[in-house]
Structure formats: structure tokens, C-alpha cells
Amino acid sequence: MSNETMQMERDFDFEIVMGLEVHVELHTKSKIFCGCTTEFGGDQNTHVCPVCLGLPGVLPVLNKQVVDYAMKAGLALNCEIAEFSKFDRKNYFYPDLPKAYQVSQYDLPIAKDGYLDIEVGGNPKRIGITRVHMEEDAGKLVHGGAANLAGAEYSLADYNRTGVPLIEIVSEPDIRSIEEAVAYLERLKSILEYTEVSDCKMEQGSLRCDANVSLRPWGQKEFGTKAELKNMNSFKALQRALEYEVERQAEILREGGKILQETRMWDEAKGMTISLRSKEEAHDYRYFPEPDLVPLVISREWVDRVKATLPEMPHIRKERLVHSYGLPAYDAGIITGSKAMADYFDSACKAFGVDTPAGVEVADDKAKERAKQISNYMMGELTRLLNASEFGYSNSPVTPENLVGLLQLLEAGTISTKIAKTVFEDMFASGKPAKAIVEEKGLVQISDEGAIASIVRDILTANPSVVADFKAGKEKAMGFLVGQAMKATKGKANPGLVNKLLKEELEKM
Amino acid sequence: MKLYTKKAHELHDLLVNKEISAAELVRAQAERIEAAEPKVQAFITRTFDDAMAQAAKVDAKIAAGEAIGPLEGIPMALKDNMCTDGVRTTCASKILHNFVPPYDATVVTKLKEAGAILMGKCNMDEFAMGSSTENSRFFATRNPWDIERVPGGSSGGSAAAVAAGQAVFTLGSDTGGSIRQPAAFCGVVGMKPTYGAVSRFGLVAFASSLDQIGPFTRDVRDNARVMNAIAGYDLKDSTSAPVDYPDYEALLGQSVKGWRVGLPKEYFGEGIGPEVKAVIEKAVKVLEGLGAEIGECSLPHTEYALPVYYLIAPAEASSNLARYDGVRYGYRSEEAPDLNTMFKKTRAEGFGEEVKRRIMLGTYALSSGYYDAYYLKAQKVRTLIKGDFDQAFEKFDVLLSPTSPTVAFKFGDRTDNPLQMYLSDICTLSVNLAGIPALNINAGFANGLPVGLQLMGKAFDEAKLLQLAYAYEQATGCHSQTPDLGV
Numbered sequence A: 001m002s003n004e005t006m007q008m009e010r011d012f013d014f015e016i017v018m019g020l021e022v023h024v025e026l027h028t029k030s031k032i033f034c035g036c037t038t039e040f041g042g043d044q045n046t047h048v049c050p051v052c053l054g055l056p057g058v059l060p061v062l063n064k065q066v067v068d069y070a071m072k073a074g075l076a077l078n079c080e081i082a083e084f085s086k087f088d089r090k091n092y093f094y095p096d097l098p099k100a101y102q103v104s105q106y107d108l109p110i111a112k113d114g115y116l117d118i119e120v121g122g123n124p125k126r127i128g129i130t131r132v133h134m135e136e137d138a139g140k141l142v143h144g145g146a147a148n149l150a151g152a153e154y155s156l157a158d159y160n161r162t163g164v165p166l167i168e169i170v171s172e173p174d175i176r177s178i179e180e181a182v183a184y185l186e187r188l189k190s191i192l193e194y195t196e197v198s199d200c201k202m203e204q205g206s207l208r209c210d211a212n213v214s215l216r217p218w219g220q221k222e223f224g225t226k227a228e229l230k231n232m233n234s235f236k237a238l239q240r241a242l243e244y245e246v247e248r249q250a251e252i253l254r255e256g257g258k259i260l261q262e263t264r265m266w267d268e269a270k271g272m273t274i275s276l277r278s279k280e281e282a283h284d285y286r287y288f289p290e291p292d293l294v295p296l297v298i299s300r301e302w303v304d305r306v307k308a309t310l311p312e313m314p315h316i317r318k319e320r321l322v323h324s325y326g327l328p329a330y331d332a333g334i335i336t337g338s339k340a341m342a343d344y345f346d347s348a349c350k351a352f353g354v355d356t357p358a359g360v361e362v363a364d365d366k367a368k369e370r371a372k373q374i375s376n377y378m379m380g381e382l383t384r385l386l387n388a389s390e391f392g393y394s395n396s397p398v399t400p401e402n403l404v405g406l407l408q409l410l411e412a413g414t415i416s417t418k419i420a421k422t423v424f425e426d427m428f429a430s431g432k433p434a435k436a437i438v439e440e441k442g443l444v445q446i447s448d449e450g451a452i453a454s455i456v457r458d459i460l461t462a463n464p465s466v467v468a469d470f471k472a473g474k475e476k477a478m479g480f481l482v483g484q485a486m487k488a489t490k491g492k493a494n495p496g497l498v499n500k501l502l503k504e505e506l507e508k509m
Numbered sequence B: 001m002k003l004y005t006k007k008a009h010e011l012h013d014l015l016v017n018k019e020i021s022a023a024e025l026v027r028a029q030a031e032r033i034e035a036a037e038p039k040v041q042a043f044i045t046r047t048f049d050d051a052m053a054q055a056a057k058v059d060a061k062i063a064a065g066e067a068i069g070p071l072e073g074i075p076m077a078l079k080d081n082m083c084t085d086g087v088r089t090t091c092a093s094k095i096l097h098n099f100v101p102p103y104d105a106t107v108v109t110k111l112k113e114a115g116a117i118l119m120g121k122c123n124m125d126e127f128a129m130g131s132s133t134e135n136s137r138f139f140a141t142r143n144p145w146d147i148e149r150v151p152g153g154s155s156g157g158s159a160a161a162v163a164a165g166q167a168v169f170t171l172g173s174d175t176g177g178s179i180r181q182p183a184a185f186c187g188v189v190g191m192k193p194t195y196g197a198v199s200r201f202g203l204v205a206f207a208s209s210l211d212q213i214g215p216f217t218r219d220v221r222d223n224a225r226v227m228n229a230i231a232g233y234d235l236k237d238s239t240s241a242p243v244d245y246p247d248y249e250a251l252l253g254q255s256v257k258g259w260r261v262g263l264p265k266e267y268f269g270e271g272i273g274p275e276v277k278a279v280i281e282k283a284v285k286v287l288e289g290l291g292a293e294i295g296e297c298s299l300p301h302t303e304y305a306l307p308v309y310y311l312i313a314p315a316e317a318s319s320n321l322a323r324y325d326g327v328r329y330g331y332r333s334e335e336a337p338d339l340n341t342m343f344k345k346t347r348a349e350g351f352g353e354e355v356k357r358r359i360m361l362g363t364y365a366l367s368s369g370y371y372d373a374y375y376l377k378a379q380k381v382r383t384l385i386k387g388d389f390d391q392a393f394e395k396f397d398v399l400l401s402p403t404s405p406t407v408a409f410k411f412g413d414r415t416d417n418p419l420q421m422y423l424s425d426i427c428t429l430s431v432n433l434a435g436i437p438a439l440n441i442n443a444g445f446a447n448g449l450p451v452g453l454q455l456m457g458k459a460f461d462e463a464k465l466l467q468l469a470y471a472y473e474q475a476t477g478c479h480s481q482t483p484d485l486g487v
């Protein structure tokens, strides 16, 4: 037993066993079996045709781009791509499902037996991926007079989303803590963003997560009875739902009770999981091979073609940032956690003239310092402003080139660090380059010794009591005097010069 | 001139030679439909106004000296399970009684492009489930040879319309014999093409892996002509076959001397009526006289065709018909207080007995715990049945059998006993399970009723079936008779 496990054993009286099932909407142009657009939104029932509406007599035609994307995701998750796979019908009645069956992949998925590496508290761990399969999304119901179908006065169906391609990624029950579950989902999201098969927007439902959760006494080999959790629409919801569910099951087990095998729904408002249906009430989906589609045969060449489109994966990119620019591993991890952020960093490095071929370390410390500057600004100011806005790294109002423009002004001493912060906020709000803002507002740093010396002398003359304090050994008085000088120059005085000249003048007195 | 007895190729010549106009032809066709309809009842929907407008266009083309295609201006009708843009498509079901598709089936598009003129939509067993057209939720169609007898099914309306002169040709669909058996009962030519030869896009699905569209005609040449128009690869149907399709009509008239024709002994067993057997044996003699080499063969898994069919077809149907839930189109029960009751009542009221029986059979066969024993096992046996044919075709070019064990039966004879009704199809089911083509032609008559002869071929060997049938037809003149409806 590792130290870590022993630590956990002390913390909690059961071992947690979890597996995640993640549904991801593929960002293809058209739907999986028809030519309708997959665009999010749009007036109700405008992105539809007889095929996705399942009108009598229509037939599906598989969109090859969906196969490409599913394969790409499978390869990025280190899966084996099946030479022969097929589609099946999953039959059930619901008004959002116009054919009363969902076309999915049952026993022969396109990809299987992969893995994904995560890190929790500095410890690496490998989580197995059981399978990745393709399927079609259902529509959306809007209920009148109630939140759910039960109790609604009426319900309206919107089929815009019907037939949007999905992949379902099923993990092995390898996850042993809530932190691991969150880390798994974060890493999965990051990898999928890198492959660009999905925009992974949880709030728009393009990434949805279900979890199988069970507990067992430490040391027991067999799995406990699991509950399947649904409807967790954010990382926070996943975390809260798992915390609730683990505690719920633990309480039952502590009291000698039995866990029921059931499907439970996370209720965000109530902050609890609620039983949806028991094992006995589970649907019999009557899966059988979809007779309207022919089996999917994937050649080696096809796989190779898709493999060639895989981008540099996050962990490789992280190593590159550490090796080439000497970034701390933590910083590199955050930057490469999202492809858009990592792309931003690379573009900025290029604009700052410090880009370097993969695997090559940048030549000098100055280049490393510049990369560090970029990284610091991104992880600090830029991320803060982006998080508070509707923008992201892919469409940041401050472009990588403009960020570098600001850093260049700093490097040249044209503006002070303090002014830079204000300028940056202006840049974010207006989208203008730093130079334009600095010139417009006259924010150029005053580095003229004569000018600053005269200001310093004025301040000393105006504050004799403070000067006396300083002479009496009160170091704080210095801070006040610097502040006065900065105030007098609206923050534009070079703080180094102010310090130096103040000391010189005080010594003279 | 009785235009309604004429074939498409004869009418084409009359149009080209300006002996008749398309408008005259369509008008005469409409009159014939109305005259025969009180006795035959083949049509659910008539589209005469559109037909007249189409005819005017064809006449304008002829007047302008433009060439017309082989089916241009020819009046035809469709089984009411093929979607027609703007024209009600009911599947003879209450649940689709008001369904108007916003699109054409691929076969409809192709026939429109060929200039054929739609006169209406034909009656059928509800959702193509049945062998007598008695399962139509609207009315029963009668056999033009004896209106106290059934026309066969499920494409009974399409077969009767051609026999009664109500259309020059029609299309039907065949899932287990639904083209060939009514063609046999009505004494017309009916082709069930190879699975994948004719697009299923727009054909309201019964059993997706078995359904296939094909033509009813008054002679073999017309059948080849319609096949030319409708066969071919279709991007909208993933199960459609990307192969080269021949000019079926151009291949007619060749000698069949030395062709090896196999008689599967399982198709001549106990269940076959003696009057049918006698006519078929006579027909075999005719072929022998034309130089064909006749031999016996065996399709040993034939006895399993019926159970296999009644697992696979209902299983697929149970899923295909699940979409008729009253939510989006078609019939909806108005008395439901909640969603599940709405589903249940809509389907209970909207579907007829036979459809419900098959949905239940299929749902059961696919249920968890039964899937392996029923559906999966049936698929395995299906492979064996296909293997039987592969072996037989190593020795024979074409296989020959009766199409139906009996001639047309009387109304109500088999409605109380579903199993008895299912047995009507024992000669035709295996062909659908194997996916191969088969053709019915009229072999002769027994007690004034037509007896059908079935020719079965290798996948995509429709041309051979048509050639052999054409030789038989030329030798016997069996296609020249028309039932006398007294109208």
C-alpha cells in the first residue's frame, strides 16, 4: 500500500471507485446523417430536414467527417481504432427522439482500449479508456408551466440539435477520488480541445458528463453496487454531485444498509442527487444492428491520414515550454492546459522574437526573461480580465502582438510597471495597441533626471516635518515621499530614479 | 381502341406517331380508373389534375418536335408507401391517414424525370403487412379476375390496378413476396429486384433489410423498361449498390438455349396445390422446348425461412414503426391526459391488428434476454438460407418455382388464422432473406384464375430473369389476356 493510499484510508473509511461517461458534441459542419448545420442556437426547428426529423421513408447517410473526428479523438486518447465497426439502434420512446430510436454504436465501437494520464497533487496516474463510440444527439424539449415534462401544461419540441454528432467516451472504473475525477475531466477536455473535434462548451451542452460511483471497504477486491449520476453540467456540478453522492453512499454503508443499483440525477438547485429509476425500471433498449447503414470499414490508410492531423498534445507541449523557455512546470502546465492559451503563448513568443524550433532551448537569458514576462502577463492580468468577460484566449481583445507591444514599452523603460497595468486594462477594453494608448494619454515615463530632481526638491521643501521624521530614523517617511513624487507626476516618474534622487537630496540636507 | 389493355411500349409508339396525345391517354386512363374502381377498389388517392397538367407538358414537347423518353406520358400509379411530394402517403394506415410528405421518394423522382404520369396511390395491406390487402385500414381491393377473391398482398392495389387496366404500370414493394404474390394472383408481371438495386429512400420502411421496390407491368418488355428507369445507385440510400446496371430492355430477345434452370424440390412439396403444380409443370415443358436444360436442386434450409422471416421482419418493423407516436405528424389520440397515455392510445387506435401483432412479435424478439435466442439466431439461419442459393447458382442460371402455393383465395378465408395467411408466402420469403432478385410471370390459368411462375436469379441477375421470362411470354402469349370486368 502506498503512502498516499494509507493517507486516504485515514481520511475516509471507504475506497471510492468511479468511472466517467462523457458525451462530446463533435464540431462538424453538418449533422451525422444529413446535411443540416450543427450550429448552436437558431430559431426552433430551423436546422432540420426530413432525415433528422425522422419522417417516414427517409434514410441516414453517414457523414465521413464525423468518422474522422471520432477517430481523431480516439487516437488522441491512445485508443485502438477498429477496422470493422457498425451502428446499432437504441430504441426508446421520448418526444425529443423523432425516430424513437437513437443511432449509436453498441458492441463494436470505432475506438477502444485507450488511456489518459492525469496528475493529482503531483502524482501521475493513468486512467483507462474503455471505448469511444459515435452516436446522434436528441432534440430539446421546452416545457410550459413546469420545469419538467411531468406537470407541464404543454411541451414544445425543438429538433435543431437532433442528429448533431456525439462521441461517448467511457473510462475504466480506475478513478479513486473526486480530485481524480475532476482532473480526468479537465485533461479530457483539454485533449479534445487540442484535437479541435469539439468546442467542449459545458454551458452549451457540447460536453456532458455522467459518473458511475461506488464505494467498497479498503482492501476489498469486488466492486460495490454503483449508482449512475446524470445531469452534471459544469466542473463545479461534477465536484458537488460526487461529494454528495460519496457521502450519501458512505452513510448508508456505515449504517449497514445496501446501495441500490440505480440512475440518479444531480439537482443543482437542491444540491443533491435524486433517484431517477431503479435497475428494475431501467429501459430495455432492444439494441440491434441499424439495417439502414452498412458496417463501417476503416483502412490503415484512413487511420494514418487522420493520425497525421493530430496536433502536439498538451503533455508534449508542456515539456517543450519547460525545456525551451525554462518556464516553471506549474506555469507551463496551466498555459498548455488549453490549446487556445498555448497557441496565444506561442504567437506572443514569435512576436517577441523568442520563438524557437521544438526541442531547442532558447539562446540567452534575455529571451527566457521575455518568455517569462509573457507567461506572467497571461497567467495574471490577461486571464483575470478574460475570465470576467465573454472572451477567451482564441478571441482575446488584446492580441498576442499587442501584448508584446506593451512588454516592449516596459522593456524600453518607456512606461512603468504600474502604468503598464492601467494601459493593459485600456487595451483590453478598446482593443487598441499599447503605444497608441500611451501616446494618447501622455503616459510616457519621465526619466529626465533634471525634471524629476526639481520635483523632488519641491516635495522636500513642502514637507519639512516628514523630512525631519526621516532624519529621526523613520524609514516609513521615505515611502510617503516617493508616493508624493509619483502623485505629482501622475505615476509617470521612473520609480527607480525617484528613489535614487530622493536619497541624494535627503543626504544633502 | 381499348387503350387500357395496351402496354407502355405500344403506347409510346402511338404517342411518337401522334396517333394519340398524352392528354387523350391520361383522360382515357382516368375514365378507366373511375369505371373499374367500383369493382376493384385499387386506389386510395387519385391525382388526375396533376396528371392532366403533366400530359399537357408532354404534348407540348411532342408538338415542338422533341423526342420523348420511353416512359414519357405513360400513366402509372404507386403503392401508397412511397413518398410523393405534396401527395398524401398513408401506408393504408389510420396513423398516417393525413400524412403529406414534403419530399419525393427516389423512385418517384426518377419516374418524374422519365416523364411518367402519376394517376394515384394504390391500396395495400397496412404498412405492407399482409398477403391479401385485407389489412388495409380503408377498404379491401378486389381481384379483377374474380371480385370475390383477394388480389394478394401486400401490394394488392398496385397489382389489381395493372390487371384491371387502371394503370399501364405501377410500383409495389416486396418484403417477403409482396410484389410477386399479388402479381401471381392478378396475372401480371412483377419484379422483386436485388436488395440494393432500387433505392429505398422515400419508401416507408417495414423491414429495412428486406424491403425492395419493383414494378408491376402487363408484359416483360414493360417490366424491363420500368426497371431501366428505377434501378441504380442512390447516394441517399447507404444500402444501395454502386454497381453497373445494364439496359434490361436491350437485352431481351436473346436465345435461352442451354440455360440451366433448376427446380428446387422444397418448392414443389406437399403445400403446393395440385392445380398450381400442373400449370407450372406445363410451363417447365415450354422452357425445355425453348432449349433450357431443366434439373432438380435443393435449398435445404427452406423450412426455416418462415420462422426466420417472422423474427427478422417484425423485429425491424417494431423499431421502424416506433416513430408513429402522435408527436409530430399523423394521427394523434386526443383523449390522453399525459404523454405516455398519448403514446399508447395513439398507437392502439392508429395501428390495425396485424401491425400490432407484428410490433409485439418484433419487440419480444429484440428484448433483453431473448435477443440471442431469436434475432441473432435468425440472422445466422438467414446466412445459411443465402448459402443454399449460392450453392444452387453454382449449377444453375435461374431457379424456377410456383410463386404461391395456391391461386387467389376468397375474402375472409384466411383472416381468422394468421399462420395460414403467413403460409401464402412460403415460396417467396427466402428470396428476400437472401437478397436476390425474383420475377413473377403468369404461367397460365387454373379454373379461370392466374397461376404465377417465379424465376429466381443471382444477385444483380435481373436481366437474365427478364430474358427467360420474355422467351416464355413470346412462346405462349400468356400476357395477352385481360380480365373482363364488364365495364
Ligand SMILES: [Zn+2]
Pocket (backbone or CB within 6 Å): A031, A034, A035, A036, A047, A048, A049, A050, A051, A052, A053, A163
Ligand atoms: Zn437534417
